[in-house]
Structure formats: structure tokens, C-alpha cells
Amino acid sequence: MSESVKRSGVQGKLRSFVQSFGLPRLIIAGFLLLLFIAAPMVGSDLGVQLTNTINRFSWNAILVLAMVPMVHSGCGLNFGLPLGIISGLLGATLSMEFGFSGPMSFVMAIVISTPFAILLGGGYGWLLNRIKGGEMMIATYVGFSSVSFMCMMWLLLPYHSPNMVWGLAGKGLRTTISVEGYYDKVLSSFLQIQIGTLVIPTGALLFFALLAFAMWAFLLTKTGTAMTAVGSNPTFARAAGIDIDRIRMLSVVMSTWLAAVGILVYEQGFGFVQLYMAPFNMALPAVSAILIGGATVNKATIMNVIIGTFLFQGIVTMTPTVMNNMIHMDMSEVIRIIVSNGMILYALTRKSEASR
Amino acid sequence: MDDRKAPLLEMKNIRKDFFGNQVLEDINFTLGEGKVLGLVGENGAGKSTLMKILFGMDVIRETGGYSGDILLSGEKVSFQTPFEALAAGIGMVHQEFSLIPGFTATENILLNREPKKHSVLSDVFGDRLDTLNRDAMKKKAGDAIEKMGVMIDGSMVISDMPVGHKQFTEIARELSKDQLKLLILDEPTAVLTEHEAGALLDSIRSMAERGISVIFITHRLQEILNVCDQVVVMRDGRVVQDVAARDTNVQEITHWMVGRDVQLSARTFRELPSQETVMSIERLWVDMPGETVRDVTLDVKKGEILGIGGLAGQGKLGIPNGIMGLYEAGGRVTFEGKEIPLNQPRRCLDASLAFVSEDRRGVGLLLDESLEWNVAFPAMQIQNKFLKKYLGGLIKWRDEKAIEEVTKKYIDELQIRCTSSRQKARELSGGNQQKICLAKTFAMEPRFLFVSEPTRGIDVGAKALVLDALKRFNRESGVTIVMISSELEELRQICDRIAIVSGGSIAGILPASASSEQLGELMVSQVK
Amino acid sequence: MNKKKFSLGEFLRGNSVPIMFILICAFCIPISGFSPTYLLNEIITRLGRNAFLILSLLIPIMAGMGLNFGMTLGAMAGEIALILVSDWQIWGIPGVVLAMIISIPFSVALGLLCGKILNMAKGREMVTSYIISYFINGVYQLVVLYMMGPIIPIAHSSIKLPRGYGIRNTVSLLNMRQCLDDLLAIRVSGVKIPVLTLIIIALMCLAIVWFRKTKLGQDMRAVGQDMDVARDAGIQVERTRIISIVISTVLAGFGMIIYLQNMGNLSTYSSHSQIGMFCIAALLVGGASVDKASIGNVFLGVILFHLMFIVAPSAGAKITGDSMIGEYFRVFVSYGVITVALVMYETKKRRAKQSLGRQLEEDQRKGEKA
Known part of the structure; x- marks a missing residue:
């Protein structure tokens, strides 16, 4: 008797754990674990694999962190991330154009991108306040429109730096621009630790930790509390005298700025500035990463960001090598598409979240 | 009473509770064919719960059903869904309109009961590919409108209609059902002008003459006296009076409705x-x-x-x-x-100024946040209470300790039953949620x-x-x-x-x- | 006089998107320097190529499910059917017809899946269908890139990747190229008119007109306007919504086959990816909105959108000296027009809610005067 009660208790606990964590997340975490176990068996070096994963984590984590403010204020998942990325790209290219180099170019890129992020984010926030309830779809298309608009601008804006423009024409930016000599690995190489084949990009991780801490601290402040409340129940917040539109606007600007910084950090690790259609598909991986980490359409924590980015990037980096070695087929791209979009679909169709 | 023929509707000892809260007790009344019954009572007297039971609404079944018997023409019935009630000849016009805004009156009157024309394609793909028979629809809707006795334009789109006509469209929809024997009208005159209300009362009389029984719920007592044969007064979940309309007056009914000794x-x-x-x-x-x-x-x-x-x-x-x-x-x-x-x-x-809203769940609470947040939030935002200042006031953090203290204080003071001050507001019972709402405003002093x-x-x-x-x-x-x-x-x-x-x-x-x-x-x- | 002016303003506001496009085209056509015959020829070709695909969007709009970004699913079903048919070497009209028949089960299955998922995400159908299209694209790649060959038998090496499994990036449909268009085609002063294709499109339009008159069409309109009322009246809301998506997916599959037979080759991994976006943009350019679209919108949309598409690159090149500008411009305009349409739809929803307060104030003021 008591035995069965106990078992049902354990079962119940297990079930509630699965429910709260979400089956898809468990599957993904299990899959990644499997990959880590399989990696040495199929002959790939675990240290290299881990290094890759951690590296990619450090490039992407801030882009994922950019999701947090808008989720908190109830604007949903920021499919309009490309707008922030564009601010970052403007900062990067202008910083190079003005002739800054080395670590200074990185600092200046952030400084220059900030007004763009505030301006673009402000306009974007204004728009989102006009269309409450339909944010996600419109965010997607705002992102797309702005990317395609900037495609024209990259060609037309009067950039001259020979490192960036097409050699023959002498104008119009190239599709990929190397950041070598500017801010290549400026964060990653800072305080870098090497243990065997494992390399830890300490600086980049610290930089992320700094921003994540700032975000955590912000959510503890009065305004941060208001932001969470706006997302949790906008009517309650309004009845408590909160200016909902202002808070939402703030969250959008924050998200846009973080995306701008995020792309710069991505570039310093990746080594190239990618222009034109490149920002186009950068929103979906970030969105699905935070969802994999356990966030929902209206709740997200810093922990979700860390876990999600790690799982997502882990799968992205591990599958090609492990799969290739195992079955001699590179299915990683397909798996990435199915996993990331499947995760977003799962989040969109959850009953509890469909109300908003 | 007449022994040869059972009355159209008989309610026997109807009882209903919502989770132990008794809302209906021993409801008994009968309604004859072609009679009009006026049902009055204050809000919360149990009128709408009673009608929901009669109409087989889902909410009744979901909350544990009811006890007692409903007899329709002498036969015991218990409807599981509104569709069963409809099939048995009961029609209901709700307070909120249930109309498709972009459809014409005719289309709404016959919604999902449209006369159809058969075609070859529908043989292959099923009868949902029958085409609509617009002429027959027009005629059928026209008949129903005529039966009602109030002229409305069948080809007018609902969203262009004045409110009164929407109401009449709903009534015509019920009348267009051939099996209709009993029509329930829930405050139909609330949205009507005086002139329209008069027309509606006339049409209720003419329906009754055609043998349709009507249960008429309204707060306008004079209307009851004008149109009903019988008045049933409810108070606190009981029938307190059941009299012939000609034997009473507005003062008496008011007295029965609110009068508690x-x-x-x-x-x-x-x-x-x-x-x-x-x-x-x-x-x-x-x-x-x-x-x-x-x-x-x-x-x-x-x-x-x-x-x-x-x-x-x-x-x-x-x-x-x-x-x-x-x-x-x-x-x-x-x-x-x-x-x-x-x-x-x-x-x-x-x-x-402060406000405790009637909409606890919608306006009053952050259902997915802790009690602490709920209690402290407005005071924090409006009056900068429960904040710790750092760097000379540049950074203001939540003072979790002060928040916990004040929440605990109100939990004691208002005897709020909860597991801890960190419990989610959603998990509390209605009464305790209400106390949280009070605590929230008290904290603002x-x-x-x-x-x-x-x-x-x-x-x-x-x-x-x-x-x-x-x-x-x-x-x-x-x-x-x-x-x-x-x-x-x-x-x-x-x-x-x-x-x-x-x-x-x-x-x-x-x-x-x-x-x-x-x-x-x-x-x-x-x-x- | 006054009244006329008012209705003109209303007309301009209601049709701002098509008018804007007419202006863009009017500006670009002279600059681009294309001859009228060339333009007419292109427009008619593109009309035949795209109209059917866009028609497939009408039914979900009628059922209140917004712009069906999931039409890409139908396109993928059509592509799978074409790959199989071309592997079996069945060409010409029989090939096209067979491909259409084969696409049906795929489309229906995908449509059912899509409809079921959308029923779980009521109120945000569009963003969900948009993600579904990405998700299924992953599954499509899994099937076409890895399963075709080892699991699904593919005989002809001409369409297989050199590694032995998976389909090449392009599958040539040369042997069925424009077979529908050429049959019964006539030439009127240098303009080729694909009569058969246009007849098929006309029949489709008639079918849609007829469909609107059926019980199912009526139910869809009811569900589209108010799900709760429709459910109270006994209409099976979920089922009706699924049917609308299934029909749309099947039609999109047919549309994709018509589209590809005109193009003459199939880009296995990219043909479908942009098709949804371009079709939706074209429909919106024709003056449709998220909740209202007519057959007229389809044709006006195809003509205006593709006119812009043809003239923009060369006009852009003439103005700025860079041909890419025009390319990017037309992509920007496609996305922009969808953005504008979505924003207009959402603001309209909000504005409708705000009108009553003004009325009250008005009443009170009137009472004061009296």
C-alpha cells in the first residue's frame, strides 16, 4: 500500500518534472549528452569539441540574452532581432571607416552603434506599441524589411575604407569583411586559458557574464520589476499606474542594443563582419536557443539563456563531426533546422501561452 | 390542474451548488403551453443558473451537475448540451448577442440550418458542398420575421444594424426553428428603445397565441405585468413567490425581490x-x-x-x-x-487614491507571481517603498526582506491562507485572492x-x-x-x-x- | 460635393497599397526602357505562372486564418511529386497531370498537420504557419537530401547527387517545360498567350466563386468572423479550419507544379523557400488585407507586383549605375508591403475598439445643448 503510494509519488514527481521542464527540452539535452558520449567513441577529440562549443557559446550568448527584456515586458519573442544587428553592423563598419583599430575599434563600434540602436529600437518599439497582440509576426517582417533596406544602403552609403569596399568599384561594401587588424578575437584572446586541447575564451565569457549580471541586476530594480509585471499582467500594471507603453519601449530599445553588442561580439569571435542578407536568419537561432533553455513566450531568465545557448550551440557544433564520423552523412544542417523550428512551434502552441 | 395534458415545462426540486456554495434550492414551478412566465430577482438570485440548467449549458455539467427533475411535456429530460435542448424545442436568446457581424440577418437567422441545393459534387465530396438555396433561405427567414411581428430587413448586414434589430434577429433565429416550443428571453429589452421594447412585448404576446411558451427575464417590472401570465420571483436561490401577473403590482414584486426580514x-x-x-x-x-x-x-x-x-x-x-x-x-x-x-x-x-477592482484575476492580481510581488508592487512603483538604494540612490533594488515582512504582516492580519509568502497568487482560493487585493491597497496607505x-x-x-x-x-x-x-x-x-x-x-x-x-x-x- | 470628396479620401486610404505600386511602376517603366510588348509578354507569362498559387491563399483568409504562410507546404508537396514523376520519366502533359495527382496525398497530409497545429495556436496563426513552413522545410530536406535514394527508390542518376543519394540542386524539367502553356497557345502581335493555363486559372476562379456559395464556404466565412458564435450554432469550428488549410495546401501544390512547368527547372532546395513570401506580397499589393481578399486582388496583385519586379532592377541600374540596387529594392518592397499590410490590419483591429467612448461624449454634449 505505502509502497504504491510512494511509487506514484515518485512517478508524479517525475511527471511534474518532465512537464515543467518540457519533453522537447529533455530530448534535446539527452541528445546532446549522447553526442558528448559518442564523440570520443567515433574518434573525435572531446577537448576540441568542447572548445568549439564554448567558443560558439561565447559568440552567441549575448544575442540570446537580447531576447530577455522583450519577453519580460510581454512583447513576445523578438523576431525583429535583425534590426539590432543592423545597428551593430553600422557601428562596426563606421568604426572601421573612421580608422579605429585594435581593441579601440571594438569599443568605438559599441559606442557608435548605441545611438543607432536607441533610434531604431525606439521606432520599432513605437510600432510595436501600436500593434499590441500581433508583435511577433510584425517583428519578423520589420526585421526582414530593414535587412533588405540596408542591403541597398550598404551599396549606396559613401564608405571608402579600402579594407571594406569592393576593390574594383571602389565603393559599396563587400559581403564579408575581415576584422583582422581591428577587433579580431579581442575578447576571446583576453585571459585565454588552455588546458590540453581545451581552450577557454575567458574574456568573451567574462564580457557575457558582465552583461548577464547587468541584466539580472536591472530586473531587480524598480523599473525591472515593473517590466516583469507588464509582461505578467498588463492590466494589473496599468492599474498600478505603470506607463505600459514606456516600459515596453524601454524593453525594445534594450533588446535592440543588446543585439547590436551581440553581433559585435559574434564578429570578434567569428572573425568577419557579414553584411547584406546575413542578418536575415539570425533571429531564429537566438529565439529557439532561449526556448530550448526553458523560456516560454512570456517568461525568461538568465539561466534559460545560458542553458539554452549551450544546448543549442552544442548541438550545432557537435552534430556535424559526430554524425559525419558515425554514418558518413552530414545531416547537421537539417537537424538544426528541425530542432530549432520545432522548438519554436512547441512554444507557440502550448495552451497556457496561447492566450496572449 | 388539467389532468389530461401535462404542462409544457415542470421544474421539480431543482438544486444546484457550486463547490459547496448552494445557489439554487428547491426550485419548483410549472409553465403551461402558450403561457408567458416572468422571472424576476436581483442579480445573484439564481435566475441565470436556473436557465443554464434548463438549457444544458456546459458549465453546469462541469461543476457537478444538478439535482431535481425537469419535465418537458410530462417527460423527464436532462440536457447534456445546448444542442440537445435546442432539439427538444427550447430556444434561448442570451444577453450577449451571438451573431456573425458580417452576415445578413437572413444568414444569421439560418446559421448552420441553411436550406441547401443538392449537386453532383456534393454526392462525391459530402453534403457540405451543397450550395445554399438563397431563395429558400430568404423565404424561411421572412416567415420567422413575420411570426415575430416586428419588421426587420433580412438583407441587412448585422454590423450595420441598430442594436434593437440585432436583438430581433436573435429572436427570429429562435422562431425559425420549427420545433420551438419554449423560448427563453434573458433581458431582451435591456438594449431596446422604448418603442422597440413595446414592439417586442407585442410579439411575445403573439408568440404565446401561437402556442409558444416564453420565459421572460427582465428588470423592468412593468413589462412583466404587461405581458406575462405568471410571475416567479426568486431571491437567494429560492422561489419566493409564484403568482398570476394580474394579482400583483410593481411594489409587491419589488418587495419580494429585495425584502429580507x-x-x-x-x-x-x-x-x-x-x-x-x-x-x-x-x-x-x-x-x-x-x-x-x-x-x-x-x-x-x-x-x-x-x-x-x-x-x-x-x-x-x-x-x-x-x-x-x-x-x-x-x-x-x-x-x-x-x-x-x-x-x-x-x-x-x-x-x-486606491482601487480594489472587481476583476480580481484580470486587473487585481499578478496571477503568475508571488504573493510578495502582488502585495508590494503598487506601493513600490507609486511610493518608492520597499526599495534599497545603492550608489547614492542611482540604483534602486527591490528590498526583498521588507517585502517579505509586509506580506507576512498582512497574511497574519487578514488571515490569508497560503503555504508561504512566495506562493503564486494563482494558487489561492477566491477569498484569499481578494484579501491579497486588499493587502495590496492597504500597503499603499x-x-x-x-x-x-x-x-x-x-x-x-x-x-x-x-x-x-x-x-x-x-x-x-x-x-x-x-x-x-x-x-x-x-x-x-x-x-x-x-x-x-x-x-x-x-x-x-x-x-x-x-x-x-x-x-x-x-x-x-x-x-x- | 462634400460627400464626393469624402468618398475619394476613403477610396485612397482603402487602396493605398495598389496606388503606391501604380506610382512606383509609372515612375520606373519609362526609366527601365523596356518595350510595351516585352512588358506585356512578361506580365502574361507571370500571370499564368503565379496566379494559381496566389489563388490558393484565398480560402484560409476566408476562414479567418490570415495569410497562409504555410502554403509553402503545398509547394514542397508539389516538388516531391515532380521529382518522382521526372524520375519515372513521364513527361509532357501526362507528367504534369500525374504530378498533380501524386501531390494530393502529400498535400493533404501536410495540410492536416498544419491545420491541427494552427488549431492549437489560435490567435497567432500567421506566425505559427510561418514557423511551420520553416520546420517542414527541414523535414523536406531530410527526405529529399537523405531518404531519396536509400529509402525512396530513385532510378535516374541524372537527378541524383554524385554521392549516390539525395537529389541534385536542380532538377531539369525541360521535357515538360511550358507544356501546359504551349498547348493551345496563341500569339497576338508578338505576345504569347498561354490559353490553356489561363483557362485552368479561370476554372479555378469559377470554382472559388462556386465554393463561396456552398455550405462549407458559408461555414468558413462564419468561422472566420466569429468562432464562438459559429460553434454555438453547431458548426464544427476546428474541422472547418483544418479543411480550409488542407484545400489551400492542395491548391498550392497544383500551383507550384504549374509554376515549375513554366520555369522548366526545379531548384530542389530553394524554389519553395521564397514562393510563399512573393505570393503573399503579390496578393497584398493587389489590395487584399489579412482578413479580406478577392479574386480581383489576385490579378491586380500579380500584374502590379510583377511589373515592379521586372522594371525595378533595370530602373535601379539606370539611376544608380548598380544593378544590385534594383534587386534589393524589389526584395525590400516585397517585405515592406507585407509589413505595412500587417500593421494596418492590427491597427484597424484596435481602432474598432475605441469608437464607443467618443459616441458617449457626443451624446452627453448633445444632451447639454438641448
Whole structure:
């Protein structure tokens, strides 16, 4: 008797754990674990694999962190991330154009991108306040429109730096621009630790930790509390005298700025500035990463960001090598598409979240 | 009674409780064929629950069903879904319109019962590919409209129609059902002009002559007397009177509706604490759907508890919601001599006004956050309480400890039942949620408090506690309270004066010692 | 006089998107320097190529499910059917017809899946269908890139990747190229008119007109306007919504086959990816909105959108000296027009809610005067 009660208790606990964590997340975490176990068996070096994963984590984590403010204020998942990325790209290219180099170019890129992020984010926030309830779809298309608009601008804006423009024409930016000599690995190489084949990009991780801490601290402040409340129940917040539109606007600007910084950090690790259609598909991986980490359409924590980015990037980096070695087929791209979009679909169709 | 033929509808010993809360007790009445029955009672008397049972609405089954028997033409029935009730010949016109806005009256009248034309394709793909027979539809809808006796244009699109015509479209839809034997009309005249209401009453009579029985629910008592054969008065979940309409009058019915032989002896009335006006409301209008306020002028005295009563839908809820900026409003509100700008919740709160909303779950609480957040949030945002300052005030963090303390204090004081102060607000019972709402406003230490339906949907014990807490808050802190409630008794218990809202404006203000009849008459005086 | 002016303003506002496009085209056509015959020829070709695909969007709009970004699913079903048919070497009209028949089960299955998922995400159908299209694209790649060969037998090496499994990036449909268009085609002063294709499109339009008159069509309109009322009246809301998506997916599959037979080759991994976006943009350019679209919108949309598409690159090149500008411009305009349409739809929803308060104020003021 008591035995069965106990078992049902354990079962119940297990079930509630699965429910709260979400089956898809468990599957993904299990899959990644499997990959880590399989990696040495199929002959790939675990240290290299881990290094890759951690590296990619450090490039992407801030882009994922950019999701947090808008989720908190109830604007949903920021499919309009490309707008922030564009601010970052403007900062990067202008910083190079003005002739800054080395670590200074990185600092200046952030400084220059900030007004763009505030301006673009402000306009974007204004728009989102006009269309409450339909944010996600419109965010997607705002992102797309702005990317395609900037495609024209990259060609037309009067950039001259020979490192960036097409050699023959002498104008119009190239599709990929190397950041070598500017801010290549400026964060990653800072305080870098090497243990065997494992390399830890300490600086980049610290930089992320700094921003994540700032975000955590912000959510503890009065305004941060208001932001969470706006997302949790906008009517309650309004009845408590909160200016909902202002808070939402703030969250959008924050998200846009973080995306701008995020792309710069991505570039310093990746080594190239990618222009034109490149920002186009950068929103979906970030969105699905935070969802994999356990966030929902209206709740997200810093922990979700860390876990999600790690799982997502882990799968992205591990599958090609492990799969290739195992079955001699590179299915990683397909798996990435199915996993990331499947995760977003799962989040969109959850009953509890469909109300908003 | 006539032995050869069973009456059309017979209700026997109907009982219903919602989770132990008895809402209907021993309901008995019969309704003959071709008769019109007027069903009256205050809000919460159980009229709509009774109709939901009769109509087989899902909510009844989901909350544990009912006991007792419903006999239709002598046969026992128990409908599991509204569709079964429809099939058995019961039609219902609800208070809210159930119409497709972009369809014509004809299309709405015959929605999902359209006459169809068969075609070859429908043989292959099933009968949903039959084409609609527009001519037959027009004729059938026309017949139903004629049966109703009020002319409406069958080809007019619903969204272009005046409200009255929408109502008639709904009625015509029920009449177009051939099997219709019993029609339930739930406050059909509430949205009609006087002229339209007259037309509706005529059509009810003509339906009855065709042998259709009607249950007519309304707050306009004169209409009942004009059109009904029989009046059933409900109060507190019981049938208190069942008489022939010709044997009674408006005064009597009002008396039955509200008259409780209550022991008011325990209550001693006090003098108004002050004659000074603390808030004056002038020409207020509020656009709150279903609770529209029109041209309300009202003075609130310092330190009093003013009750605002009235029937549902008459606008009493619109007053606090409008003043506190939750719904669009216009007019002039002055508090302590200063004008309060409308439509800006923040300015009201800054002026030390507070509001406990009737919509606990929608407006009152952050359901997915902890009790601590719920209690401390407004005070933190408005008055910068519960904050720790760092770097010379540059950074203000939540003072989790102070928040926990204040929450625990109110948990004790208001006897809130919860597992901890970190529990999610969603997990509490209605009564305890209401106490959290009170705690939230108490924590702001306002000088003026609107409380809207503070006891709606909570059990008796919690009710007494809530009312007590309000009274204590008023007496000890000298806070002026305006309490809005549909329960007259409750208002009479704790208020100094009671204002009655009817038809969107103030019908009159009486001292709490006034009799229920006086208040009841005001309640139905200007019902629109 | 006054009244006329008012209705003109209303007309301009209601049709701002098509008018804007007429202006863009009017500006670009002279600059681009294309001859009228060339333009007419192109427009008619593109009309035949795209109209059917766009028609497939109408039914979900009628059922209140917004712009069906999931039409890409139908396109993928059509592509799978074409791959199989070309592997079996069945060409010409029989090939096209067979491909259409084969696409049906795929489309129906995908449509059912899509409809079921959308029923779980009521109120945000569009963003969900948009993600579904990405998700299924992943599954499509899994099937076409890895399963075709080892699991699904593919005989002809001409369409297989050199590694032995998976389909090449392009599958040539040369042997069925424009077979529908050429049959019964006539030439009127240098303009080729694909009569058969246009007849098929005309029949489709008639079918849609007929469908609107059926019980199912009526139910869809009811569900689209108010799900709760429709459910109270006994209409099976979920089922009706699924049917609308299934029909749309099947039609999109047919549309994709018509589209590809005109193009003459199939880009296995990219043909479908942009097709949804371009079709939706074209429909919106024709003056449709998220909740209202007519057959007229389809044709006006195809003509205006593709006119812009043809003239923009060369006009852009003439103005700025860079041909890419025009390319990017037309992509920008496609996305922009969808953005604008979505924003207009959402603001309209909000504005409708705000009108009553004004009315009250008005009444009170009138009372004051009286």
C-alpha cells in the first residue's frame, strides 16, 4: 500500500518534472549528452569539441540574452532581432571607416552603434506599441524589411575604407569583411586559458557574464520589476499606474542594443563582419536557443539563456563531426533546422501561452 | 390542474451548488403551453443558473451537475448540451448577442440550418458542398420575421444594424426553428428603445397565441405585468413567490425581490463623520462595456463609507473604473480640492487614491507571481517603498526582506491562507485572492479607497472578514471608502450612505438605514 | 460635393497599397526602357505562372486564418511529386497531370498537420504557419537530401547527387517545360498567350466563386468572423479550419507544379523557400488585407507586383549605375508591403475598439445643448 503510494509519488514527481521542464527540452539535452558520449567513441577529440562549443557559446550568448527584456515586458519573442544587428553592423563598419583599430575599434563600434540602436529600437518599439497582440509576426517582417533596406544602403552609403569596399568599384561594401587588424578575437584572446586541447575564451565569457549580471541586476530594480509585471499582467500594471507603453519601449530599445553588442561580439569571435542578407536568419537561432533553455513566450531568465545557448550551440557544433564520423552523412544542417523550428512551434502552441 | 395534458415545462426540486456554495434550492414551478412566465430577482438570485440548467449549458455539467427533475411535456429530460435542448424545442436568446457581424440577418437567422441545393459534387465530396438555396433561405427567414411581428430587413448586414434589430434577429433565429416550443428571453429589452421594447412585448404576446411558451427575464417590472401570465420571483436561490401577473403590482414584486426580514438590530448607525466633501464627481461618463456610465454627479464626504448599489449592467462598476483610469472616461473629478485628470491611472494613485477592482484575476492580481510581488508592487512603483538604494540612490533594488515582512504582516492580519509568502497568487482560493487585493491597497496607505464588489464569489467566512477589514481600515485610519456592490444587504451593513445607480446615472442617495424597499425602488427606477 | 470628396479620401486610404505600386511602376517603366510588348509578354507569362498559387491563399483568409504562410507546404508537396514523376520519366502533359495527382496525398497530409497545429495556436496563426513552413522545410530536406535514394527508390542518376543519394540542386524539367502553356497557345502581335493555363486559372476562379456559395464556404466565412458564435450554432469550428488549410495546401501544390512547368527547372532546395513570401506580397499589393481578399486582388496583385519586379532592377541600374540596387529594392518592397499590410490590419483591429467612448461624449454634449 505505502509502497504504491510512494511509487506514484515518485512517478508524479517525475511527471511534474518532465512537464515543467518540457519533453522537447529533455530530448534535446539527452541528445546532446549522447553526442558528448559518442564523440570520443567515433574518434573525435572531446577537448576540441568542447572548445568549439564554448567558443560558439561565447559568440552567441549575448544575442540570446537580447531576447530577455522583450519577453519580460510581454512583447513576445523578438523576431525583429535583425534590426539590432543592423545597428551593430553600422557601428562596426563606421568604426572601421573612421580608422579605429585594435581593441579601440571594438569599443568605438559599441559606442557608435548605441545611438543607432536607441533610434531604431525606439521606432520599432513605437510600432510595436501600436500593434499590441500581433508583435511577433510584425517583428519578423520589420526585421526582414530593414535587412533588405540596408542591403541597398550598404551599396549606396559613401564608405571608402579600402579594407571594406569592393576593390574594383571602389565603393559599396563587400559581403564579408575581415576584422583582422581591428577587433579580431579581442575578447576571446583576453585571459585565454588552455588546458590540453581545451581552450577557454575567458574574456568573451567574462564580457557575457558582465552583461548577464547587468541584466539580472536591472530586473531587480524598480523599473525591472515593473517590466516583469507588464509582461505578467498588463492590466494589473496599468492599474498600478505603470506607463505600459514606456516600459515596453524601454524593453525594445534594450533588446535592440543588446543585439547590436551581440553581433559585435559574434564578429570578434567569428572573425568577419557579414553584411547584406546575413542578418536575415539570425533571429531564429537566438529565439529557439532561449526556448530550448526553458523560456516560454512570456517568461525568461538568465539561466534559460545560458542553458539554452549551450544546448543549442552544442548541438550545432557537435552534430556535424559526430554524425559525419558515425554514418558518413552530414545531416547537421537539417537537424538544426528541425530542432530549432520545432522548438519554436512547441512554444507557440502550448495552451497556457496561447492566450496572449 | 388539467389532468389530461401535462404542462409544457415542470421544474421539480431543482438544486444546484457550486463547490459547496448552494445557489439554487428547491426550485419548483410549472409553465403551461402558450403561457408567458416572468422571472424576476436581483442579480445573484439564481435566475441565470436556473436557465443554464434548463438549457444544458456546459458549465453546469462541469461543476457537478444538478439535482431535481425537469419535465418537458410530462417527460423527464436532462440536457447534456445546448444542442440537445435546442432539439427538444427550447430556444434561448442570451444577453450577449451571438451573431456573425458580417452576415445578413437572413444568414444569421439560418446559421448552420441553411436550406441547401443538392449537386453532383456534393454526392462525391459530402453534403457540405451543397450550395445554399438563397431563395429558400430568404423565404424561411421572412416567415420567422413575420411570426415575430416586428419588421426587420433580412438583407441587412448585422454590423450595420441598430442594436434593437440585432436583438430581433436573435429572436427570429429562435422562431425559425420549427420545433420551438419554449423560448427563453434573458433581458431582451435591456438594449431596446422604448418603442422597440413595446414592439417586442407585442410579439411575445403573439408568440404565446401561437402556442409558444416564453420565459421572460427582465428588470423592468412593468413589462412583466404587461405581458406575462405568471410571475416567479426568486431571491437567494429560492422561489419566493409564484403568482398570476394580474394579482400583483410593481411594489409587491419589488418587495419580494429585495425584502429580507433582516436583523439590522446589531448594526448601529452613526452620524456622518464629517460634512466636508472630499471628492466631488461632476458629469462623469465612462465607456466601460456593459457598465456604461452617463452623466454621474456625486459628492463623497470625508471619512464616510459610501455604498454604490444597483443592478448589474446599470453602470455602478463603471464609476470607479472610470475615475481610476481603467476605462475611457470624461467629466470632472476633484479630490481634496484638486482636480484629478482622468484616463491617467498614475495621477489618481499619486493623489493617494486606491482601487480594489472587481476583476480580481484580470486587473487585481499578478496571477503568475508571488504573493510578495502582488502585495508590494503598487506601493513600490507609486511610493518608492520597499526599495534599497545603492550608489547614492542611482540604483534602486527591490528590498526583498521588507517585502517579505509586509506580506507576512498582512497574511497574519487578514488571515490569508497560503503555504508561504512566495506562493503564486494563482494558487489561492477566491477569498484569499481578494484579501491579497486588499493587502495590496492597504500597503499603499491611501487616503481614499474604491472597493468594487469585494465579496463577489467568495465564501461566507471570508466575506465577513473582508467587510470587517474594510470597516476597520475606515475607522482606524480615517480612510474614505466608496464600496460598490450588487448586494444591498452588504452595503447596508457597513455603509453610512448608499447611492443607487440606475440606467447609468445616480437614481438617488439614501442613508443606510433606509428600507430595502426604498432602495429596491430606486434600483429599478431608470433601468434602461 | 462634400460627400464626393469624402468618398475619394476613403477610396485612397482603402487602396493605398495598389496606388503606391501604380506610382512606383509609372515612375520606373519609362526609366527601365523596356518595350510595351516585352512588358506585356512578361506580365502574361507571370500571370499564368503565379496566379494559381496566389489563388490558393484565398480560402484560409476566408476562414479567418490570415495569410497562409504555410502554403509553402503545398509547394514542397508539389516538388516531391515532380521529382518522382521526372524520375519515372513521364513527361509532357501526362507528367504534369500525374504530378498533380501524386501531390494530393502529400498535400493533404501536410495540410492536416498544419491545420491541427494552427488549431492549437489560435490567435497567432500567421506566425505559427510561418514557423511551420520553416520546420517542414527541414523535414523536406531530410527526405529529399537523405531518404531519396536509400529509402525512396530513385532510378535516374541524372537527378541524383554524385554521392549516390539525395537529389541534385536542380532538377531539369525541360521535357515538360511550358507544356501546359504551349498547348493551345496563341500569339497576338508578338505576345504569347498561354490559353490553356489561363483557362485552368479561370476554372479555378469559377470554382472559388462556386465554393463561396456552398455550405462549407458559408461555414468558413462564419468561422472566420466569429468562432464562438459559429460553434454555438453547431458548426464544427476546428474541422472547418483544418479543411480550409488542407484545400489551400492542395491548391498550392497544383500551383507550384504549374509554376515549375513554366520555369522548366526545379531548384530542389530553394524554389519553395521564397514562393510563399512573393505570393503573399503579390496578393497584398493587389489590395487584399489579412482578413479580406478577392479574386480581383489576385490579378491586380500579380500584374502590379510583377511589373515592379521586372522594371525595378533595370530602373535601379539606370539611376544608380548598380544593378544590385534594383534587386534589393524589389526584395525590400516585397517585405515592406507585407509589413505595412500587417500593421494596418492590427491597427484597424484596435481602432474598432475605441469608437464607443467618443459616441458617449457626443451624446452627453448633445444632451447639454438641448
